[in-house]
Amino acid sequence: MGLDRVVRARFEGQRFRVPSRVYSAPSILYPGLDWKLVDLEGSLRRLGYRRVTDTRGLEPGQYVWGNNRVRLFVQAFDHPSRPEPARDVVLRLRGSRIDEIRELPAGREIWALLLAPEQIGAYYGPDHEQRDLVTREEVPPVLVDAILAVEDQRFETHSGIDPRRIAGAMLANLRAGSVRQGGSTLTQQLVKNFFLSPERTLKRKSQEAVMALLVETRYEKREILQAYLNEIYLGQRGATAIHGVGEAARVFYGKPVGELSTAESALIAAIIQSPNGLSPYRDAAGAVKRRNLVLDLMKRQGRIDTTTWKAARAEPLRLAAVTADPGDARYFLDLLRRQLSTAYTSEVLTSEGLRVYSTLDRRAQRLGAKALREGLADLEKRFPHLAAEDPSRALQGCLVAMRPQTGEILALVGGRDYRVSQFDRCTQARRQTGSVFKPFVYVAALEPRRGGPLLTLASFVDDTPLEVKTTAGPWKPRNFDRKFHGRVPVREALERSFNVATARLGQQVGIGRVIEVARRLGVTSRLPEVPSLVLGTAEVSPMEIARAYATLASGGVRPEVQAIEDLVDASGHTLERRRLRFERVIDPGTAFLATSLLEGVAERGTAAGVRSTGLRGPVAGKTGTTDGEHDLWFVGYTPELVAAVWIGFDEPRSLGVPSSVGALPIWRRFIEDLTGGTVRGVFRQPAEVERVEIEPTTGALAFAGCPERRPEFFLTGTLPHDTCPAGRRGIADAHGDDSPGVRSRFFDWLRRQM
């Protein structure tokens, strides 16, 4: 009775633990795309596609790479709300570009082709079992035949144990003088895996036999077979145990179980006896030999005909590439897990087979991890004092990249080696930000307020000695070079990251207002209302800083940070669906002026190093080095991507190098690899910003006859009062024409009268 209860409890309860899987965002192919840059072949390989040489009989998951042409049979993508069908397509290539995509046989032009998302990881239970549950109907008959042929040919007729098989095994073992062959039926194997320990004692064998009989009495053969097909152990992939034929088909062949060929089915059946010893990855020739033995058995038992047998024996072993270790995405997986844990327990995540579709860009993630790893190693080589013998005390860093307009996280690398430290420095660490905080002060000063903004980009700020009374005594900010620079243009103050000028500006704007601007931009950490705040003394996470800069990059619209596209349960129901969220928090004109300032920093200022290896296209950014060089930052953006890099020691100590040497090269390496060296897009000037010429030494409007002129941006209605030559009237546009705009002139004239 006791055994019966155990059997029923297991069979009628939840039978299998199925870890939740996490997927990247899908790759999209379209005409004009640089296929080399997106590593098309690598993506296909990781998705389990196989390169073949003949287009005849092309199957889903295969491709033929020819001259200037790729014939690709795209696998179907199974998703409840956005499934993609299997498609036979041809990609015409011109150089490194995809010129055209057409669907066959009709030849219809396709403008965007989705490849399935790549699995980037899973949430395992303590046993680290990975399985892809399948129903009996999903498993092709040929695979069932292969398994029955070699493991239990009388499965359909026996009642749980097979005396003939036991006798045969005993005879074979006697002849061999050792245990060479087992006599267990599929039911016994299932019982052993489900309920019993692997030891070979008489008591355990007796229990196994009794329980197998009980299972056969209570349950249909179909149910027993389905349980077996999902339970059977089929080897190890790293620390993960592969269970069930569904998972094996995915791991070995990169395809659903229903698409397995006869030869592929035979191989899976072949390795059941000794999954690791016979693993095709370990011993391909041995695995093929054993596979052919299974095919011979299938033919002998009349399960396949001679033609099929011959073709299957001749089929070469074609395994899916071993997918990359998800190591570089583990910080991202942890972030998702923390986010999901508010609604789903660890037990649910590790056992209920949820599918988490994330925003992660697999390529950006890989390049981000590489840039950080190599950048830190380079630094240690150049500055040996930064190297530590103990990996747990090594120089650390993090990189986070997101789409500014949507807040989607594209890459998250929380440290240099997840195996050494799982602490995510991008989302869990709070560090002083140094000068990457300064742009928030300038935004506060540039923003329109009653009576006009405190600053325009033609203004000058005062970089002379400053003393501010605080409760802790007088505060006297100093510049990095220990000098004062007098009256300096606002651009120069930020481009050269002058502390004193910025501190004074902070006093003029008001610390409370700076905090309010930082909050609007997306900073959520505690910001103490002290004068030194404007120089970045508050401790903030790199993720918050990335989001705040994303708000500037997207023209003042703050995005909600997104890591999940949607969440689907094991039966295919959508549990959660991502919605993009954003809010306008800064007017587009001010956001553009801030971007223009930060472009100057990247062109001429402390971040000019971003161009040192030839990076082309629009880039804005800011370096940040904290007191004592404990923390090095670089936060930069292009029109389509923002990335923040932080480096330092977990237990703060001086690095002795500035951020332009430490953090900036990591950012540059990442962006160059990601874009191929050319950034797409432009920072567009919104309608409420005018571009006019000014005289740089005074900030006056420049007209013909003015000896020195340069273009500058202004919010409408904030043009300078003074002119060069003095006393001129009218507006000089960026081309130097004296062609006044009625509206601008009116606003400027009106402001002067008030």
Place this chain on the structure above:
Amino acid sequence: MNGASKRRAAPIGLLVLASLLFASGLGCATRTVYQQVEPVRISSVEPAGDAVRRASLRLCTEGLRSDERGRSARARSQYERAIQIDPTNPWAYLSLARHEVESGDPDRALEYVEQAESLLRAEGVRSPGVEPHLLGLRGAALQATGRDGAPDLERAARLAPAAWSDGHLSAAELR
């Protein structure tokens, strides 16, 4: 009138004159707002832009087609993929805004209208043809949230009666 009072009077006179000039300018603007325009369709925007933008726009039109066929989830996915390819494509946000108004999520629709408008402004694409869509979608979304969207909807209908006279923008009308 002595010299000093003349000096005081001059700026006041100028102020009055300028105010009149400005007011007349606004008047002109008001008149142009209600001039009928040809509402823009995304398929007419397509030829412009680089390969990335073209692919993104095509996904938008495919999404609108999916919406026309009642395949709402697929349509939304196509708009989101359009943004994945080109996050600065304002038409993708505009399509999403329309989709959300129809799907009954007006708050979200308002956010998408805001983003579309911001990107259109940044690109300098405030062509008269897009104005009724921005106004109409904002008005429809405001109405749906219980706020007053009537003025925006009314302006959209006056600007582009062909698309907005019924207070509703169909996928076909935007495609």
